[in-house]
Amino acid sequence: xxxxxxxxxxxxxxxxxxxxxxxxxxxxxxxxxxxxxxxxxxxxxxxxxxxxxxxxxxxxxxxxxxxxxxxxxxxxxxxxxxxxxxxxxxxxxxxxxxxxxxxxxxxxxxxxxxxxxxxxxxxxxxxxxxxxxxxxxxxxxxxxxxxxxxxxxxxxxxxxxxxxxxxxxxxxxxxxxxxxxxxxxxxxxxxxxxxxxxxxxxxxxxxxxxxxxxxxxxxxxxxxxxxxxxxxxxxxxxxxxxxx
Amino acid sequence: xxxxxxxxxxxxxxxxxxxxxxxxxxxxxxxxxxxxxxxxxxxxxxxxxxxxxxxxxxxxxxxxxxxxxxxxxxxxxxxxxxxxxxxxxxxxxxxxxxxxxxxxxxxxxxxxxx
Numbered sequence: 001x002x003x004x005x006x007x008x009x010x011x012x013x014x015x016x017x018x019x020x021x022x023x024x025x026x027x028x029x030x031x032x033x034x035x036x037x038x039x040x041x042x043x044x045x046x047x048x049x050x051x052x053x054x055x056x057x058x059x060x061x062x063x064x065x066x067x068x069x070x071x072x073x074x075x076x077x078x079x080x081x082x083x084x085x086x087x088x089x090x091x092x093x094x095x096x097x098x099x100x101x102x103x104x105x106x107x108x109x110x111x112x113x114x115x116x117x118x119x120x121x122x123x124x125x126x127x128x129x130x131x132x133x134x135x136x137x138x139x140x141x142x143x144x145x146x147x148x149x150x151x152x153x154x155x156x157x158x159x160x161x162x163x164x165x166x167x168x169x170x171x172x173x174x175x176x177x178x179x180x181x182x183x184x185x186x187x188x189x190x191x192x193x194x195x196x197x198x199x200x201x202x203x204x205x206x207x208x209x210x211x212x213x214x215x216x217x218x219x220x221x222x223x224x225x226x227x228x229x230x231x232x233x234x235x236x237x238x239x240x241x242x243x244x
Numbered sequence: 245x246x247x248x249x250x251x252x253x254x255x256x257x258x259x260x261x262x263x264x265x266x267x268x269x270x271x272x273x274x275x276x277x278x279x280x281x282x283x284x285x286x287x288x289x290x291x292x293x294x295x296x297x298x299x300x301x302x303x304x305x306x307x308x309x310x311x312x313x314x315x316x317x318x319x320x321x322x323x324x325x326x327x328x329x330x331x332x333x334x335x336x337x338x339x340x341x342x343x344x345x346x347x348x349x350x351x352x353x354x355x356x357x358x
Binding site: 006007008009010011012013014015016017018019020021099100101103131132134135136154157160161164186189190192193194195196 | 352
C-alpha cells in the first residue's frame, strides 16, 4: 500500500499577527488627523475611573475643546448616556457582546456616526481590562493608561505591557492614597523601568485635584496635533518650492 | 481571552499566505510570541482547534517559540529577566530599563504541502 507523497515547502512570512488590525487603525488615524482631532485610547481596569476621568476632563475643557466619546462596553449604554448628560458634544456606543477589547474595525464603524468636523478631542473608552486592549491599535495618537491608588502600587509589575506602551499615565483616586497604603515610590520606580518618558498625572476625579494640569497637557497635545495638520494642509510657499 | 481574536486574525493571514503559495494543506505554523503579548498557549490552541476543522489548516502543528521580557541595567551593563516582585537588577538592585525583547507577536513561517 503506498502512502500519499508530501511535497513539503517552508514559506517564510515574518508578519505581525495583528497586521490587518494595524492597517484599519492607520485608516482611522488618517481620519482623525484630517479632522484635526486628537484621539485618546483610554485603557484601565474596571472601576479605575475611565468614565469619571472623561467626564471631569470634558467639564474642565468645556470652553476650550469640543469633546466626543466612543464608549466601548461589553453591553449596555449607561456610560454613553452619562457622558452626554455631562456635556460631551457627541457620543457613540460600541457593544462588543462579550469581546474583551475594542478593535480598529469597530472604531471605524463608530466614526461614521460621529460628526468629526465638530470635534477637537475624541476619547475612545476601551473595555475595562489591562491586558487585552493593549496590543490593538485603534488609530489613536495617545494611548492613555489610567490606574488608581485603590488598585495598589503593584499594577505595573502585574500588567507591565500597558504601562510600557502608554503615551501618558494618569493615577486616579489620589485622595485615597493614605487610606489604601499606596506606595508612591514603588509605583513610580516600576513605571519608569517600563516607560521612561510618559508623563504621569496624579488626579482625583472626586475632589478635582490635579485635573487642571492633566487637562492643560491634553489640550496642548491637541493644539500641536491640529497645528501639524494645518501645516500639512497649507499649500507650499515659494521657499519650500525652491528648497525642494 | 483576546486569544479568540488573535487566532481569527492569525488564521486569516495563514490561509491567505498558504493559498498564495499554492498549498494543498498547511502542515505547521511557526509563531514567535513574546511574554509581553499576554497570550496563553492553551487558550490559543483551544481556539485553533475550534476554528480550523474543514479548512486548509486542519490538523496543522502549532509551534510557538516564546521570548521573555528583559531589562537592561545601566550600572552593571547587563541584561536580565524579572527575578523577583520588582524590576531591579539582580546584581546591584537598582531599577533597570525595559528592552524590546518579549514583545513579538509574529507568524514566522509556514510548512505547507504543495
